[in-house]
Amino acid sequence: MDQIRRFVKQNLKQNAMYVALIIIIVFFQINTKGVLLQPQNVNNLILQNSYVLVLAMGMMFVIISGYVDLSVGSIVAIIGAIGGWLMVTMKMPTVPAILILLVLGIAIGAFHGVFIAYMRIPPFIVTLAGMLLFRGLTMVILGGRTLTPYPKLYEGISNGFVGDLLKIEGINGTAIIFTALLIIGAAFRVFQRRIQQKKYELEPPRLIWDILKILLSALFIGFIGYSLAKYKGIPVVLVLIGVLFAVYNFIAAKTVLGRRVYAMGGNEKAARLSGINTKRMMFTVYTNMGFMAAIAGIVFSARLNAATPKAGNGFELDAIAACFIGGASASGGIGTVMGAIIGALVMGVINNGMSIMGIGIDWQQAIKGLVLLAAVAFDVLTKESND
Amino acid sequence: MSEVLLEMRNITKTFPGVKALDRVSLQVVPHEIHALVGENGAGKSTLMNVLSGVYPYGTYEGDILLEGQVCSFKDIRQSEEKGIVIIHQELALVPYLSIAENIFLGNETAKNGVINWHTTVQRTSELLKKVGLKENPNTLVKDIGVGKQQLVEIAKALSKNVKLLILDEPTAALNENDSQNLLDLLLELRKQGITSILISHKLNEVVRVANSITIIRDGMTIETLKVGIDDINEDRIIKGMVGRDMTHRFPERKPKIGEVIFEVKNWNAYHPLNEERQISKDININVRKGEIVGIAGLMGAGRTELAMGVFGKSYGKRISGTVMKNGQKIDTGTVSKAIKNGIAYLSEDRKASGLVLIKDIRFNVTLANLGDVSQKGVIDNYKESQAATEFRKKFSIKTPSIFQKTINLSGGNQQKVVLSKWIFAKPDILILDEPTRGIDVGAKYEIYGIINELAADGKGVIVISSEMPELLGMCDRIYVMDEGQICGELMREEASQEAIMKMILRSRGRDN
Numbered sequence: 077m078d079q080i081r082r083f084v085k086q087n088l089k090q091n092a093m094y095v096a097l098i099i100i101i102v103f104f105q106i107n108t109k110g111v112l113l114q115p116q117n118v119n120n121l122i123l124q125n126s127y128v129l130v131l132a133m134g135m136m137f138v139i140i141s142g143y144v145d146l147s148v149g150s151i152v153a154i155i156g157a158i159g160g161w162l163m164v165t166m167k168m169p170t171v172p173a174i175l176i177l178l179v180l181g182i183a184i185g186a187f188h189g190v191f192i193a194y195m196r197i198p199p200f201i202v203t204l205a206g207m208l209l210f211r212g213l214t215m216v217i218l219g220g221r222t223l224t225p226y227p228k229l230y231e232g233i234s235n236g237f238v239g240d241l242l243k244i245e246g247i248n249g250t251a252i253i254f255t256a257l258l259i260i261g262a263a264f265r266v267f268q269r270r271i272q273q274k275k276y277e278l279e280p281p282r283l284i285w286d287i288l289k290i291l292l293s294a295l296f297i298g299f300i301g302y303s304l305a306k307y308k309g310i311p312v313v314l315v316l317i318g319v320l321f322a323v324y325n326f327i328a329a330k331t332v333l334g335r336r337v338y339a340m341g342g343n344e345k346a347a348r349l350s351g352i353n354t355k356r357m358m359f360t361v362y363t364n365m366g367f368m369a370a371i372a373g374i375v376f377s378a379r380l381n382a383a384t385p386k387a388g389n390g391f392e393l394d395a396i397a398a399c400f401i402g403g404a405s406a407s408g409g410i411g412t413v414m415g416a417i418i419g420a421l422v423m424g425v426i427n428n429g430m431s432i433m434g435i436g437i438d439w440q441q442a443i444k445g446l447v448l449l450a451a452v453a454f455d456v457l458t459k460e461s462n463d
Numbered sequence: 464m465s466e467v468l469l470e471m472r473n474i475t476k477t478f479p480g481v482k483a484l485d486r487v488s489l490q491v492v493p494h495e496i497h498a499l500v501g502e503n504g505a506g507k508s509t510l511m512n513v514l515s516g517v518y519p520y521g522t523y524e525g526d527i528l529l530e531g532q533v534c535s536f537k538d539i540r541q542s543e544e545k546g547i548v549i550i551h552q553e554l555a556l557v558p559y560l561s562i563a564e565n566i567f568l569g570n571e572t573a574k575n576g577v578i579n580w581h582t583t584v585q586r587t588s589e590l591l592k593k594v595g596l597k598e599n600p601n602t603l604v605k606d607i608g609v610g611k612q613q614l615v616e617i618a619k620a621l622s623k624n625v626k627l628l629i630l631d632e633p634t635a636a637l638n639e640n641d642s643q644n645l646l647d648l649l650l651e652l653r654k655q656g657i658t659s660i661l662i663s664h665k666l667n668e669v670v671r672v673a674n675s676i677t678i679i680r681d682g683m684t685i686e687t688l689k690v691g692i693d694d695i696n697e698d699r700i701i702k703g704m705v706g707r708d709m710t711h712r713f714p715e716r717k718p719k720i721g722e723v724i725f726e727v728k729n730w731n732a733y734h735p736l737n738e739e740r741q742i743s744k745d746i747n748i749n750v751r752k753g754e755i756v757g758i759a760g761l762m763g764a765g766r767t768e769l770a771m772g773v774f775g776k777s778y779g780k781r782i783s784g785t786v787m788k789n790g791q792k793i794d795t796g797t798v799s800k801a802i803k804n805g806i807a808y809l810s811e812d813r814k815a816s817g818l819v820l821i822k823d824i825r826f827n828v829t830l831a832n833l834g835d836v837s838q839k840g841v842i843d844n845y846k847e848s849q850a851a852t853e854f855r856k857k858f859s860i861k862t863p864s865i866f867q868k869t870i871n872l873s874g875g876n877q878q879k880v881v882l883s884k885w886i887f888a889k890p891d892i893l894i895l896d897e898p899t900r901g902i903d904v905g906a907k908y909e910i911y912g913i914i915n916e917l918a919a920d921g922k923g924v925i926v927i928s929s930e931m932p933e934l935l936g937m938c939d940r941i942y943v944m945d946e947g948q949i950c951g952e953l954m955r956e957e958a959s960q961e962a963i964m965k966m967i968l969r970s971r972g973r974d975n
Binding site for chain 1: 774777797798799801815816817819822826830831833841842848884
């Protein structure tokens, strides 16, 4: 009995965010009378949250390093504004314009990074300054106007879909193929992990649990894939998010670079005395955040198909909240890219569900605040009982 | 007054899955210094936490009797009201408040919430006089040394009309001098009628001041020795603590000393904040292959500053001097260059600057040499686990698996992990700063064994330690350092505590 309780407790802790996500989805599925999981709404959910997902992945590294970046909402805004100026006002072609925007994002991140890493100004202050600075510059560039429309190609980043390969009536073949591949891949990963655990002389979980895990993820992936296939297929932006996820998850989990960020966030002094150039790491983390914010800026402005002065307002808080809901530690050193994704989806589903239910934006904000608090409180409590 | 001031009867305290205390009994008579000794994890701190109400009444079994009355403390405040004050190992002072403010923190002399600074300062002066601290009550705590801070803590306890003073490792962070002062103060307080419980690893101190000694092992009382009745000596106490005879506190070793492998020449450095203050002055030291060289000195002598300066200029400004390995000049200007050139520095504070506590053993072991477990920047998890497993077996690190977070390990095992990290970095020279600080006798012995093995492998080892017996027992040669300079060098045969102290005092005399 005690063993089962411990097992449940341990697994609950490890998988708390997945459980939370499922509970929230079920809750809203019931309360929206099934609208939440209709194919079109699943598609909307992904598009609506695409930029938060991107920001949360970048923010996760900042939070692992031990701090936050408050400027990302303003970077989203200024990237959209400069994009508007380049493509709408100056009629620049899309591809070079995007490259310029990405470089600009990197430059803004590096600008923060220099002050944070090499001049030792606290990140909170540097990025707060950045938040004000780039919001202000956005308004200067736009002069209070809204620039629209972007070229078709640019707009397609957020509103386009991957072409259909199979041309079956009523369903998108590409989406079906991708879904099947993903499910096979996920199952493969689980078994690969079992083999590894045996190799490390660790006891792998009971086979039944792993099979359950595979079934659950197959159900999840399969459902989303099916929904997308029933609607218009795979959104382009989902491919972008998938690639970013693969890359950043790999960096965090598998590379020396990722390891160093965790070490720095876990104990900066110990990291430095272990030969890690913490200044350079700090600089890298903020520069990358600028890069990711630029991508989010492109995705967001493409989705609106307009550059507006208010773009990205409060996005930094959504991204930060997503990371904490996804299990990051406020003191640094802990967090996963998968956590950022789940956290962002939790926020996204809550937003979307409440909108469908007709709950006003005022209550939405309040409820999101409570969810964040509850998530972190749960995390703290389970950690304490573990000691 | 009753015969017994404090009696703890059959205290049993269980944590989930562990019996931390098993029917422990403790009797303290008035006006005595009662020492409580035991290895780390033996249950001393748990016992004191039960006594002071950190673990409230009801969460343990057994009775606490103070002056014959049963006590049922629900928190620290209640035990303090009864005159039981505990001073923890980690001082609980606020650095940016003054001595006076700290002493009366939470206990302010105030009327309607308005503090009467005049009485506060006056009473502080009286208290400081009692503990023999000559400082202005308005001095900020951050501006006085650890030794004096310890005295402030005691003054704070005295301000609360203490009957029973509990000191948890009060001299752990103090140098020889300050430790002596503190012990003298305890003796003085005893004369004034204050009873104290002293928890300490330093057995020489215990033997010097204690009237009775209670030994705890594995959550059980082993025995209580009384001065004048029992024959008390360190060996007997150690035997009780570890449950076996420790005729040799240091493992046997036959030094095989070779060529000079490492030299620091004309080393000068200045304080990072106060560039006028020189922290290293014209230092020249060397280490031979297979040699264990000690650096002795009082707290603040500049040993850690020297080591960190050499190791990647991690401390100090305007650093100059050369570092040579095998007769060749090497660059140790950054930590990663120093590591590449075969130098490792084990820091004095494993929790603050040695380990990433929230990460597991595997993570920590490979941290200083990720290159060996990765290819093109991608970590090979299997290689990494193999490396960690190897060290776990070799150093018998007690843990369920290498995926255990290091925060959950005992001090001795944590230290083994940090040592593993540095040995995995494959250094030729190891600088070990306080390698056995705050770990128990058994683990110390194991660490000494590891150090000896390193030397036997032909590495050069520098040991910085504030425990002179450790240096005398381990080192082939000892440099004595004071005020940022090397003031002498002693070979094993000529080294003794007296000789080291004499060197320090002589160097001070010459300066003045």
